[in-house]
Amino acid sequence: MEKNLTHIALFAALIAVLGLVPKIELLSGVPITAQSMGVMLCGTVLGARRGALAVLLFLVLVAVGLPLLAGGRGGLGVFASPSVGFLIGFPVAAFVAGFIVERWTAPVGIAAFAGAVLGGIVVLYAFGIPGMAFMLDKSLAEATALSTPFFPGDLIKAGLTALVTRAIAQMRPGALLSRG
Amino acid sequence: MAAGKQTGIELIGAGYAVAGKVILSGLDLTLTESRIGIVGRNGSGKTSLLRLIAGLVAPSTGQVRVAGLTPSKDRRGMLAALGILFQNPDHQILFPTVGEELAFGLRQIGQTEAEARHAARILLASEGRAHWEDAATHTLSQGQRHYLCLLSVLLMQPQTILLDEPFAGLDLPTQARLARRLAALPQRTLTISHDPAAVAGCDRVIWIEAGRVHADGAAAEVLARFAAEMARLGDQDADTHLAG
Amino acid sequence: MLTLTSPVKTWAHRLPAWGKLLALCAYTVLLFALQAPLAMAVAALLPAALIASCGGSFAITSLRMLRPLWPFVAVVVLWHLWLGDSAGGAVVILRMLAAVLAANFVTMTTQLSQMIALIEWLARPLAPILSPRALALAIALVIRFIPVMLARTEAIAQAWRARSPRKPGWRILLPTTLAALDDADRVAEALRARGGAG
Numbered sequence: 001m002e003k004n005l006t007h008i009a010l011f012a013a014l015i016a017v018l019g020l021v022p023k024i025e026l027l028s029g030v031p032i033t034a035q036s037m038g039v040m041l042c043g044t045v046l047g048a049r050r051g052a053l054a055v056l057l058f059l060v061l062v063a064v065g066l067p068l069l070a071g072g073r074g075g076l077g078v079f080a081s082p083s084v085g086f087l088i089g090f091p092v093a094a095f096v097a098g099f100i101v102e103r104w105t106a107p108v109g110i111a112a113f114a115g116a117v118l119g120g121i122v123v124l125y126a127f128g129i130p131g132m133a134f135m136l137d138k139s140l141a142e143a144t145a146l147s148t149p150f151f152p153g154d155l156i157k158a159g160l161t162a163l164v165t166r167a168i169a170q171m172r173p174g175a176l177l178s179r180g
Numbered sequence: 181m182a183a184g185k186q187t188g189i190e191l192i193g194a195g196y197a198v199a200g201k202v203i204l205s206g207l208d209l210t211l212t213e214s215r216i217g218i219v220g221r222n223g224s225g226k227t228s229l230l231r232l233i234a235g236l237v238a239p240s241t242g243q244v245r246v247a248g249l250t251p252s253k254d255r256r257g258m259l260a261a262l263g264i265l266f267q268n269p270d271h272q273i274l275f276p277t278v279g280e281e282l283a284f285g286l287r288q289i290g291q292t293e294a295e296a297r298h299a300a301r302i303l304l305a306s307e308g309r310a311h312w313e314d315a316a317t318h319t320l321s322q323g324q325r326h327y328l329c330l331l332s333v334l335l336m337q338p339q340t341i342l343l344d345e346p347f348a349g350l351d352l353p354t355q356a357r358l359a360r361r362l363a364a365l366p367q368r369t370l371t372i373s374h375d376p377a378a379v380a381g382c383d384r385v386i387w388i389e390a391g392r393v394h395a396d397g398a399a400a401e402v403l404a405r406f407a408a409e410m411a412r413l414g415d416q417d418a419d420t421h422l423a424g
Numbered sequence: 425m426l427t428l429t430s431p432v433k434t435w436a437h438r439l440p441a442w443g444k445l446l447a448l449c450a451y452t453v454l455l456f457a458l459q460a461p462l463a464m465a466v467a468a469l470l471p472a473a474l475i476a477s478c479g480g481s482f483a484i485t486s487l488r489m490l491r492p493l494w495p496f497v498a499v500v501v502l503w504h505l506w507l508g509d510s511a512g513g514a515v516v517i518l519r520m521l522a523a524v525l526a527a528n529f530v531t532m533t534t535q536l537s538q539m540i541a542l543i544e545w546l547a548r549p550l551a552p553i554l555s556p557r558a559l560a561l562a563i564a565l566v567i568r569f570i571p572v573m574l575a576r577t578e579a580i581a582q583a584w585r586a587r588s589p590r591k592p593g594w595r596i597l598l599p600t601t602l603a604a605l606d607d608a609d610r611v612a613e614a615l616r617a618r619g620g621a622g
Contacts, residue, residue: 002612005558005621009565010573010608014601016566017573021581034597041601057562064539065428065531066567073492075428075531080452080523082496136500137516146499160594167598168605175605236613255620264617271610274618276567288619318571332618 004050007177011042011054012061019070033070037157037164039090040120043097044112044165047178052095059087085131086124093124101165101178108179109166116158121151186247187261187339187368188212189233193242196225196232196391203228204391207242215363216370217379217399219406220388221413226372229388230342233370234264247339259289263333267345269325278304278320278328279313285336303335323354330361340368347378376403427536428528430485434478436533441542444530451526455519461511468522474529482532489528490521497521558621569607576603 015038043051058068067074079087097112097119104111125147133143169176189211196204204225220226231237232244235251235258244251247261266272275281282300287293304310312328320328326346333341346362347355362369363381371379379385385402387395395402436444451470458464475486497517504513531539540563547559580599584592615621 002615002621003608005562006565006612006615007605007608009562010569010604010611012562012566013569013573014604016570017577017600018597020570020574021577034594037597041597045601045605057566060543061563061566064543065534065536067426067428068570071492073489075489075528076448077489077524077528077531080520080527081493082520135516135520136496137512138503160597164597164601168601172602172605175602175609231613234617236616255616259619266610266614266617268610270572271607272614274561274568274611274615275564280564285618316571317568318575 007046008050008054008057011038011046011051012057014038015042015055015058016061016066016068019068020072035070036120036124036154037161039094040097040116040158040161041164043094043099043119043178044101044115044161045168045176045178046098047102048095048098050177051098052091055091055094059090062087082132082135083128084135086128088131089124089127092127093119095119096123097161098178107166108169108176109162112165113158113162116161117155120158120161121154188247189340189370190245191232191239191242192245194232194239194244195241196228196237197240202391204232204388205241206392209386209393209396211370211384212368213383214368215382215384216368217382217385218370218372218388219376219379219385219403220374220394221410222374224388225391226374226388227344228391230264230344230370230372234258234262234342256289259285259336259338261338262340262342263336263338264342265329265333265344265346267348269322269329272329272332273317273325276316276318277313278315278317281317281328282332282335285332289336299335303331307331323350326350326354326358330358334365338367340370341365343369343371345373345378346371347373347375376407379403428489428531429535430478430482430532432479432482434482434533436474436478436529437535439533441534441538442545444534445542448526448530452523455523458519459515461514461518464515464518464522468518471522471525471529475525478533486525486528486532490524493520493524555621561615561621565611569611573600573604573607576600 015035018038019033019035021034039055042054045051046054062068062074062078063076065075069078078084097115100115100118101108101111104114106114125144129140129143129147132138132146133140136143138146165176169179173179189209191207191209194204194207195202207229218226218229228237232239233246233251235244235246235253235255238252246258249257249261251258251262273281275284279297279300282303283293283296286296286299291299301310301313304312317325317328343362346358350358362371371382373379380399380403382399384397385395385399385406386393387402387406395405451467455464455467458467475483497520500513500516500520504510504516540560543563544556544559547554548556577596577600580596580603581592584596
């Protein structure tokens with residue numbers, strides 16, 4: 001169906017755009033890259049299947065040589081770097097986030113936050129940390145230690161994802177495909 | 181290009197409703213003239229009428245027929261019967277380069293990539309724009325993008341072309357060029373607009389108001405009444421009624 | 425759309441994409457099988473030699489693409505210096521750089537259209553659930569709409585700046601996402617109007 005195709009394609013484009021815009025500043029003045037929020041939004045807005053496909057499509061385009069990752073990175077090289085685990089985990093994270101929003105009947109903002117945390121943090125790091133451990137010849141505990149500074153920022157991103165998802169649910173109820 | 185009954189557009193008792201809200205009702209029209217105009221205020225239902233005729237939505241009641249086909253069902257068949265020029269080219273252009281964009285429609289009707297590209301090249305050359313083939317679509321100016329959309333439609337050689345507010349937002353020279361081009365087209369054109377000037381040259385004008393046919397006949401007469409009513413409404417205060 | 429393919433035409437540009445990709449996979453497997461620092465250093469010479477054979481500006485671009493790795497290099501260097509295991513650290517760093525250089529070499533010497541064709545070929549077994557036309561269309565749509573959405577996000581940011589002294593923050597996420605949803609609906613319609621994606 002055309003609607004599935006266009007939603008998947010345009011949200012893949014959204015992830016790219018969120019990597020290309022200048023870093024968003026939080027209230028405290030700390031810059032964060034918005035791209036991982038794009039990944040979580042794919043899940044919470046489009047649902048598990050479409051969200052994962054959108055992220056996969058994005059990764060395909062990165063792999064074929066487009067500089068779409070934050071910082072203008074792209075090409076096959078990013079899949080050979082220590083952060084490859086996170087890249088592989090992105091579509092799974094979107095799937096889990098979407099799955100929770102689709103299946104859990106809690107208010108959409110809460111479900112989206114839970115989805116973003118479980119998908120965008122727990123599941124994502126479940127892929128990212130072993131990937132990094134393997135690439136850097138470190139133990140899982142050591143790799144986890146290297147990643148901990150990023151948790152607070154990711155928690156905030158999960159919160160923002162939930163806010164945006166809830167706002168969309170209020171403004172365009174029909175557009176939230178995850179709660180179609 | 182035959183403009184007879186067999187390629188015509190028919191609406192038989194057609195109506196369209198969304199989520200319980202009636203948008204169009206009681207449409208009984210047979211459209212066979214060469215130049216047809218549809219006028220109405222914003223929100224009158226005229227864009228939904230275009231969608232109905234184009235088969236982008238199915239009627240809730242009654243029937244819609246284009247060249248004997250059911251538009252909402254026979255999407256492939258409709259490609260030869262109907263072409264649509266949407267209001268905003270950015271919502272219409274699908275491909276990153278001009279050549280791909282033009283070739284797409286022909287591939288949809290079964291031509292090979294090579295055949296489609298060849299036909300696109302010939303069309304561009306005949307328009308003096310052979311160098312456009314590899315241009316990135318997002319680098320074209322707004323007028324050029326409109327033009328590209330029109331070329332994409334013309335390449336399909338449909339029997340009828342639907343035009344949704346074709347002059348909206350265009351500067352005067354571009355409007356004049358487009359109007360000249362549209363007037364010269366051999367196929368039937370159906371123009372939707374809120375501006376009487378856009379349809380003044382039509383053989384037949386239909387005025388849609390609140391989802392129903394309010395007036396239907398020769399351009400001069402219908403547009404005079406339309407303009408008078410619009411002026412009268414404009415003299416009153418803005419509508420404060422909230423839909424929610 | 426700007427790609428990472430090098431505009432400098434090299435001998436490697438003429439090689440078939442699938443061949444380069446296969447060689448890359450084999451090389452990467454080899455890299456991760458090696459353990460001794462000396463063997464790793466020798467293996468790392470391969471991408472270095474390939475890049476050097478392509479000229480100065482090519483080499484500079486290749487090296488520049490290594491920049492995002494510096495935090496990892498720094499961490500490994502510090503870590504292994506602290507532990508007194510320079511050899512282990514050298515192995516990790518050489519392997520990382522060699523793998524990334526080799527992978528980027530393939531990216532820089534392969535045209536976008538060739539890579540897309542390769543992806544579509546690889547996706548053929550999926551034809552029952554993913555039609556090749558739908559995949560091709562999806563890829564084209566993403567490439568087509570990134571500049572459009574980027575321009576619109578900039579317009580949204582400008583609208584913000586016209587009304588607020590602060591820099592645009594997370595709040596522009598909402599209109600940007602809404603715009604993506606609206607675009608998706610309209611493009612679906614345009615697609616249906618032109619025969620659909622079927």
